[in-house]
Amino acid sequence: MRLTRRLTAHPNTNVNLTLPLTAAERTRSRHHAETSDGQPFYLHLPRGTVLRDGDCLQSEDGLIVRVVAKPEPVLTVTATAPLDLLQAAYHLGNRHVPLEITPTYLRLSPDPVLRDLLNHRGLQVTEEIQPFQPETGAYRHHH
Numbered sequence: 001m002r003l004t005r006r007l008t009a010h011p012n013t014n015v016n017l018t019l020p021l022t023a024a025e026r027t028r029s030r031h032h033a034e035t036s037d038g039q040p041f042y043l044h045l046p047r048g049t050v051l052r053d054g055d056c057l058q059s060e061d062g063l064i065v066r067v068v069a070k071p072e073p074v075l076t077v078t079a080t081a082p083l084d085l086l087q088a089a090y091h092l093g094n095r096h097v098p099l100e101i102t103p104t105y106l107r108l109s110p111d112p113v114l115r116d117l118l119n120h121r122g123l124q125v126t127e128e129i130q131p132f133q134p135e136t137g138a139y140r141h142h143h
Helices: 080-094 112-120
Strands: 001-008 015-020 030-034 040-044 056-058 064-069 072-078 107-108 124-130
Touching: 015 030, 040 080, 080 107, 080 112, 080 124, 112 124
Parallel strands: 001 040, 015 064
Antiparallel strands: 001 056, 030 040, 056 064, 072 107, 072 124
């Protein structure tokens, strides 16, 4: 089956299936994927489509599928002072690193060089398996 249409997500949308996708998979508009219960789908969306956790897609035969952020390996960065976290976001942004930004932590894909940079700045870096939802960028593009 093919998922060809993105729907406006509403919390009360009647969903038939869920589709767990990593952050990288949510930026690809054409690829094979499997629902949480193992049903295969082919995503065939307009080029440049970036999916977010909670988005809904519709198949050609009318099934509604909700996208969920699939847990994946990440580095979660915390700091004792908010300024330290802001400075880390600045340095990671200069490297065009896909980054999830919240008031209390930053999250990025594992990278030993970046981990060292963050550790040398005195930040706490924890390896985790968590959903990863990086910012899409100033112009709504994924970098």
